[in-house]
Amino acid sequence: MTAGATCAKLAPMSSYPYADRYPVLRGMPDEGRDRETVLAELREMATEEDSFWRTGKASGSFYCGDMEHYAFMGEAFGLYGHMNALQRDVCPSATRFEGEIIAMGLDLFNATAIPGGDPVGMITSGGSGSILHAVLAYREQAVAARGVTRPNFIKPETGHPAFDKACHLLGVELRVAPIDPLTAQVDVAAMEALIDDQTIAMMGSASNYGYGTIDPIAELGQIALAHGVGLHVDGCLGGFILPFGEQLGYPVPAFDFRVPGVTTISADTHKYGYGLKGTSLLLFRERALRNGQYFFQTQWSGGKYCSPGIDGSRSSGLLASTWAGMVAMGRSGYLRYAREIFATAAAMQDAVRSHPELQMIGDPTYLFAFTSDRFDIYHVNDSLRRSGWRMNGLQYPNAIHLAVTRPQTQPGVVEAWVADLATAVEYAVANADKPAKSSGIYGGVSGGWSEQADDFIRGIMGDMLDQHQGLPPR
Numbered sequence: 001m002t003a004g005a006t007c008a009k010l011a012p013m014s015s016y017p018y019a020d021r022y023p024v025l026r027g028m029p030d031e032g033r034d035r036e037t038v039l040a041e042l043r044e045m046a047t048e049e050d051s052f053w054r055t056g057k058a059s060g061s062f063y064c065g066d067m068e069h070y071a072f073m074g075e076a077f078g079l080y081g082h083m084n085a086l087q088r089d090v091c092p093s094a095t096r097f098e099g100e101i102i103a104m105g106l107d108l109f110n111a112t113a114i115p116g117g118d119p120v121g122m123i124t125s126g127g128s129g130s131i132l133h134a135v136l137a138y139r140e141q142a143v144a145a146r147g148v149t150r151p152n153f154i155k156p157e158t159g160h161p162a163f164d165k166a167c168h169l170l171g172v173e174l175r176v177a178p179i180d181p182l183t184a185q186v187d188v189a190a191m192e193a194l195i196d197d198q199t200i201a202m203m204g205s206a207s208n209y210g211y212g213t214i215d216p217i218a219e220l221g222q223i224a225l226a227h228g229v230g231l232h233v234d235g236c237l238g239g240f241i242l243p244f245g246e247q248l249g250y251p252v253p254a255f256d257f258r259v260p261g262v263t264t265i266s267a268d269t270h271k272y273g274y275g276l277k278g279t280s281l282l283l284f285r286e287r288a289l290r291n292g293q294y295f296f297q298t299q300w301s302g303g304k305y306c307s308p309g310i311d312g313s314r315s316s317g318l319l320a321s322t323w324a325g326m327v328a329m330g331r332s333g334y335l336r337y338a339r340e341i342f343a344t345a346a347a348m349q350d351a352v353r354s355h356p357e358l359q360m361i362g363d364p365t366y367l368f369a370f371t372s373d374r375f376d377i378y379h380v381n382d383s384l385r386r387s388g389w390r391m392n393g394l395q396y397p398n399a400i401h402l403a404v405t406r407p408q409t410q411p412g413v414v415e416a417w418v419a420d421l422a423t424a425v426e427y428a429v430a431n432a433d434k435p436a437k438s439s440g441i442y443g444g445v446s447g448g449w450s451e452q453a454d455d456f457i458r459g460i461m462g463d464m465l466d467q468h469q470g471l472p473p474r
């Protein structure tokens with residue numbers, strides 16, 4: 001297990017949140033409370049928590065940042081949240097929402113470029129869900145068509161841990177190819193060398209989470225075709241912003257269905273699609289690949305059962321709000337947001353490049369990562385944290401990144417970044433011989449991983465799930 005992406009977000013909590021303010025529930029209350037006080041409590045917490053990222057100093061996570069857009073999607077959710085998208089006889093609108101979200105995605109990723117194609121899609125609960133269903137589809141196809149018995153899947157080291165998780169859950173061996181440390185793109189020859197007759201598919205990122213770089217998708221497509229294996233493009237993060245960067249003239253190579261060999265694409269509507277959390281798109285070049293992972297049980301006494309993916313009941317509210325958000329944005333809305341985000345990211349990167357002590361990793365666009373050969377970059381992180389920034393921590397090598405989102409495009413944020421980064425570099429230079437404070441818990445790991453470290457991670461998960469157990473009732 002690595003401590004990077006996920007655990008960076010999980011600084012251990014010192015106390016149960018809000019225990020000083022609200023009663024702590026240790027069980028089901030006997031009497032219900034009136035809705036207004038419940039809502040007042042929720043509003044208070046949400047307003048406080050929103051006030052942090054609204055400064056523009058938080059990396060990623062809050063992609064849209066437009067409270068009116070959030071409220072609009074919340075209203076759409078409210079109309080359909082109680083409806084079950086699994087039961088289309090009573091919720092026919094779900095078919096409309098899902099079909100049109102998929103159609104918008106296929107259009108965005110140029111599915112029309114597939115000669116004589118029959119491209120299709122599905123909607124999942126998030127990026128991990130899309131990745132899980134892609135790996136499942138490849139496994140089922142390889143078993144059925146090629147009699148594969150020991151399936152393996154190949155990813156660049158920078159591929160998201162959701163691929164590790166999917167392979168773990170689905171009994172697929174994961175093979176990992178190294179990246180070129182200068183470009184932070186995968187070594188294509190190393191990917192090819194890992195292919196054998198049990199390989200079901202491989203993946204490339206557009207872009208990857210850590211460095212924001214785009215793997216050489218066209219070259220990966222060529223080797224996928226040559227070896228008869230699938231190629232998944234993970235556009236979970238970049239899928240809804242890179243096409244608009246391309247349109248704006250930024251150096252974004254084609255990564256979608258225009259590229260021969262690309263067989264599936266994931267793109268998160270709940271990231272730069274600016275939707276509410278809980279949906280992602282998975283698109284397939286061919287219908288048969290998707291259909292192979294359907295589940296159905298027609299013999300059950302409870303009736304004939306089928307579901308397109310791993311979820312059973314699903315909220316129509318998520319489909320309705322995602323649909324509403326995309327329809328309200330349109331291409332012009334996405335383009336406008338992308339223009340602001342790419343310009344802001346370029347200005348923030350210029351600030352990084354102006355410091356000879358800092359090194360940008362690879363050739364990034366809307367998300368950039370940097371390190372230092374003069375000091376532990378976590379010194380810079382320590383100082384940025386004091387200035388109110390929440391960066392994401394990386395390791396091997398220690399680095400920090402910022403995913404630029406709309407909150408950073410507000411007036412004054414770039415100026416604050418320029419000033420706070422200069423302060424942080426000065427601080428790092430002055431403290432270079434001391435250990436950095438944030439590297440231990442924030443992603444950077446000095447030394448190897450150990451069993452104690454595994455226990456540490458279990459402790460962090462316990463902090464998320466079990467903390468209420470230690471508290472007396474009020």
Ligand SMILES: *Cc1c(COP(=O)(O)O)cnc(C)c1O
Nearest residue numbers: 126127128160162208209236237
């Ligand atoms: C966020 C992300 C994922 C996983 O998506 P979740 O929605 O968190 O499950 C996969 N790949 C990349 C590149 C991501 O940034």
